[in-house]
Amino acid sequence: xxxxxxxxxxxxxxxxxxxxxxxxxxxxxxxxxxxxxxxxxxxxxxxxxxxxxxxxxxxxxxxxxxxxxxxxxxxxxxxxxxxxxxxxxxxxxxxxxxxxxxxxxxxxxxxxxxxxxxxxxxxxxxxxxxxxxxxxxxxxxxxxxxxxxxxxxxxxxxxxxxxxxxxxxxxxxxxxxxxxxxxxxxxxxxxxxxxxxxxxxxxxxxxxxxxxxxx
Amino acid sequence: xxxxxxxxxxxxxxxxxxxxxxxxxxxxxxxxxxxxxxxxxxxxxxxxxxxxxxxxxxxxxxxxxxxxxxxxxxxxxxxxxxxxxxxxxxxxxxxxxxxxxxxxxxxxxxxxxxxxxxxxxxxxxxxxxxxxxxxxxxxxxxxxxxxxxxxxxxxxxxxxxxxxxxxxxxxxxxxxxxxxxxxxxxxxxxxxxxxxxxxxxxxxxxxxxxxxxxxxxxxxxxxxxxxxxxxxxxxxxxxxxxxx
Numbered sequence: 001x002x003x004x005x006x007x008x009x010x011x012x013x014x015x016x017x018x019x020x021x022x023x024x025x026x027x028x029x030x031x032x033x034x035x036x037x038x039x040x041x042x043x044x045x046x047x048x049x050x051x052x053x054x055x056x057x058x059x060x061x062x063x064x065x066x067x068x069x070x071x072x073x074x075x076x077x078x079x080x081x082x083x084x085x086x087x088x089x090x091x092x093x094x095x096x097x098x099x100x101x102x103x104x105x106x107x108x109x110x111x112x113x114x115x116x117x118x119x120x121x122x123x124x125x126x127x128x129x130x131x132x133x134x135x136x137x138x139x140x141x142x143x144x145x146x147x148x149x150x151x152x153x154x155x156x157x158x159x160x161x162x163x164x165x166x167x168x169x170x171x172x173x174x175x176x177x178x179x180x181x182x183x184x185x186x187x188x189x190x191x192x193x194x195x196x197x198x199x200x201x202x203x204x205x206x207x208x209x210x211x212x213x214x215x
Numbered sequence: 216x217x218x219x220x221x222x223x224x225x226x227x228x229x230x231x232x233x234x235x236x237x238x239x240x241x242x243x244x245x246x247x248x249x250x251x252x253x254x255x256x257x258x259x260x261x262x263x264x265x266x267x268x269x270x271x272x273x274x275x276x277x278x279x280x281x282x283x284x285x286x287x288x289x290x291x292x293x294x295x296x297x298x299x300x301x302x303x304x305x306x307x308x309x310x311x312x313x314x315x316x317x318x319x320x321x322x323x324x325x326x327x328x329x330x331x332x333x334x335x336x337x338x339x340x341x342x343x344x345x346x347x348x349x350x351x352x353x354x355x356x357x358x359x360x361x362x363x364x365x366x367x368x369x370x371x372x373x374x375x376x377x378x379x380x381x382x383x384x385x386x387x388x389x390x391x392x393x394x395x396x397x398x399x400x401x402x403x404x405x406x407x408x409x410x411x412x413x414x415x416x417x418x419x420x421x422x423x424x425x426x427x428x429x430x431x432x433x434x435x436x437x438x439x440x441x442x443x444x445x446x447x448x449x450x451x452x453x454x455x456x457x458x459x
Binding site: 056058060061062063065066069070071072082084097101102103104106108109110111112113115116125142143144146147156157158159161162163164165 | 264268269270271273274275277278279280288290291292293305309310311312314316317351352353354355356357358367368371372373374375405406439442443445446
């Protein structure tokens with residue numbers, strides 16, 4: 001469901017532009033609001049969440065879509081953990097549908113999807129792995145890199161059970177916003193994929209903004 | 216094609232088990248009565264961090280359902296197994312499992328103390344028990360397959376379990392393309408609308424059989440799968456040759 005936010009970007013206490021191919025790992029406290037802004041349009045923002053107080057608890061795509069009975073994420077979606085507990089709620093969305101079926105690109109899956117010689121191209125799962133390795137105080141490892149959200153990606157299912165990688169519904173300036181229901185570690189890989197027409201073969205930067213819990 | 220039966224058994228509904236299946240073995244599952252669900256996960260026993268990856272599996276084959284011709288991929292670009300036969304036609308791999316809370320909410324309280332081995336087990340805890348046998352834990356449970364459960368998606372994205380899809384005697388047969396640790400449970404699908412806890416037995420048969428030929432239908436079903444098989448060949452040649 002399309003819904004605009006009333007929050008003023010000038011009032012955000014944290015703002016950061018994340019270039020394509022980089023990761024961003026940051027704790028968002030319970031009650032704070034996180035916005036992910038698609039600066040140039042049709043960028044894929046591969047995102048994982050962990051409970052900051054017990055990082056063994058993580059975002060679960062299965063629990064999220066099963067509990068809401070719908071594969072698309074948008075305003076009103078509660079992002080659930082593997083313990084089937086609410087982690088964040090999407091409170092505003094100017095895109096309408098986001099994917100959590102398609103997962104993250106990896107060097108290995110690139111060999112299958114595109115060509116064996118593509119294995120040395122930068123991929124989201126490399127960014128995720130670097131993030132958990134460089135931030136080892138969280139105790140996360142490869143086993144915690146599970147099925148993510150692809151904000152701004154549109155992956156519809158056909159009536160005969162096929163998966164389409166459709167042109168994105170996003171555009172420059174569109175955004176999605178979510179309210180944290182627990183203290184969460186946000187891990188974003190701003191996708192570096194150069195082989196997928198979804199982003200016109202041109203990965204672009206995003207901006208993340210955080211607002212405080214309010215009075 | 217010549218295959219030799221190694222063993223077979225029937226797992227009652229609401230139970231769990233695990234097994235190691237060598238490359239080129241086959242696992243045939245049969246929904247004896249119709250309406251069964253088999254939750255399943257796959258791991259590389261030699262690198263337990265390599266495990267079934269549902270998004271990679273769906274994405275590289277442009278499919279939401281799993282059926283004959285498809286391959287099930289690890290997160291490392293390799294094929295655990297091929298679906299070589301399927302009389303059911305549409306299996307789920309996005310809905311995950313029932314939990315203790317969801318089973319209680321749907322079908323009421325049940326405990327071992329009262330119901331002994333007829334207690335209502337749930338898919339999540341079943342996989343957790345099995346995965347813990349191998350030194351892993353709840354961080355190691357990715358999205359699983361749900362065999363014999365047809366989950367469809369409407370235009371608006373809403374998900375539902377097709378209650379009319381159940382077929383007594385339906386079967387699906389997997390051929391393993393690398394040595395694989397298999398976890399399974401026979402607990403109900405999480406979207407089951409059955410009025411009482413469904414307890415549906417599943418027969419499994421394990422065969423020895425030949426390796427995929429050069430013109431194997433799964434290998435040739437998509438260029439992606441041809442490349443997946445090539446990744447397996449490189450892996451077997453470099454890592455596993457002579458291991459057992």
